[in-house]
Amino acid sequence: MSTLDHENTTRWITTPITADLLRGALDLERTAHGVLPHRLPARARAQCADPQLAMVESQPSGVRLALRTRATAVELDTLPTKRVYVGAPPRPDGVYDLLVDGRPAGQGTVAGGNTLTIDMTTGSAEHRAGPVGTVRFSGLPEGDKDVEIWLPHNETTELVALRTDAPVEPLPDRGRKVWLHHGSSISHGSDAASPTTTWPAVAASLGGVELINLGLGGSALLDPFTARALRDTPADLISVKIGINVVNADLMRLRAFGPAVHGFLDTIREGHPTTPLLVVSPILCPIHEDTPGPAAVDLGSLAEGQLRFRATGDPAETANGKLTLRIIRDELSRIVTQRAIEDPNLSYLDGRALYGEADATELPLPDALHPDATTHHRMGERFASHAFTPNGLFADRTAVV
Incomplete structure (x- = not known):
């Protein structure tokens, strides 16, 4: 990042921010200030009034401005919405990552903006x-180049104005496959250091694919409208990471979970009948391996200025159908095995291959739910090695060799 002033010697060009300059967003809403990228389409948003979902789907994880330009200077005016959690340590400002020709070239932040103050003990928000x-x-280097500005993955960001010192045009299609991914806050980015270092962004970079990240913090709940968004979004590769939110929200019992997974996959297959589709089960999360939800904030830790979570269910309740991560992994493996008989492009990955027992010993989850920045890198590297290789999980199993 640099401190570039409005000098008389700089001749700025203001370019309207339109959908063709953005990647990773499914909708673009016009606001009083500019435009707001959304990761769920308007029809999906209209079908759920949950404020948690509204907050996280408007946080632009994986969304980036993608330009072809000779510009050596860029200014982006934005209106961020910062989150403040009562009693918890202050959150850092969201990070903007600059890539030039696919390589990291700078970072920046935006001060100010709106503030959303959330009290997790009462559920209120101001x-x-x-x-x-x-x-x-x-x-920036002279000459024509690809420029990407990745927006903060965890900070709602209205785009107000784009200025450059040379004309810009949309980044051309480079012929890379589009990877469409859905998951929880871990896929959204949780405690990753920046938008290009969430585990899906790391994996996409290593795999040479274009990412559309529908990781929705707290909201990977097998919602039909999310399945329809996946169904209707063009993609060459699709993955869905299912389980942790179903447990920590205590959303459903085993009887409902299996049919809900089948319905979710059926809907995706309506729009992508033969696209490689990968079901990923939860990474290791010790508090929920054998203890059902719901998850709750550990008020004792919060009183000490630390944010941690705990599982509040009773392990004995699994006899009545309550879900734990072990139960969900078994059920997902069973469902994929059953469906794969007629769907050769469907596969399964145990999430513990991305973060398991040894990792938990070395890199424990700081708040008992979410991986830290180092773990995001590790998970991204591992996912890429499992999926984005010639014989990986995204290989086309129906292709004639």
Whole structure:
């Protein structure tokens, strides 16, 4: 990041921010300030009034401005919405990652913006309006180049204005496969250091694919409208990471879970009948391996200024159909095995191959639910090795060799 001023010697070109300059968003809403990228289409958003879902789907994980330009300086005005959790440590400002020709070339933040103050003990939230800010990058290489600005993965970001010192055009299609992924806050990015270092972004970079990330914090709940969004989004590769939110929300029992998974996959297959489709079960999460949800904030830790979660269910309740991560992994493996008899492009990955017992000893989950920045890198590397190789899980099993 640099501090680029509005100097008289700089001749700025303002370019309207339109959908063809963005990748990773499924919808673009016009606002009083500019445009707001969404990761669920308007029809899906209209079918659920949950404020948690509304917050996370508007956080642009995987969304980036993608430009072809000779510009050596770029300014982006945005209106972020910062989250403040009562009693918890302050959250850092969201990070903007700059890539030039696919390589990291800078980072920046935007101060100010709106503030959403959330009290996790009562569930209340208060919104306070704030000012637009600017992230600036300068010193970019001369000549034509691909420029991407990845928006903060965990900070709702309205795009107000784009200025450059040379014309821009949409980044051309480079012929890379599109990978469409859905999951929980872990896929959304949780405690990753920046938007290009969430585990799906790391995996996509290593696999040479274009990412559309529908990781929705707290909201990977087998919702039919999410399945329809996956169904209707063009993609060459699809993965769905299912389980942790179903447990920590205590959303359903085993009787409902199996049919819900079948229905979710059926809907995806309506739009993608032969696309390689990977079902990923939960990574290791010790508090929920054998203890059902719901999850709750550990108030004792919160009183000490630390945010941690705990499982509040009773392991004995599994006899009545309550779900744990072990039960969900067994059920997902069974469902995929059953369906794969007629669906050769369907496969399964045990999430513990991405983060398992040894990892939990070395890199324990800081808040008992979410991996840290180092673990995101590790998970991304492992996913890429499992999926994005010639004989990996995304290989086309119906292709004639």
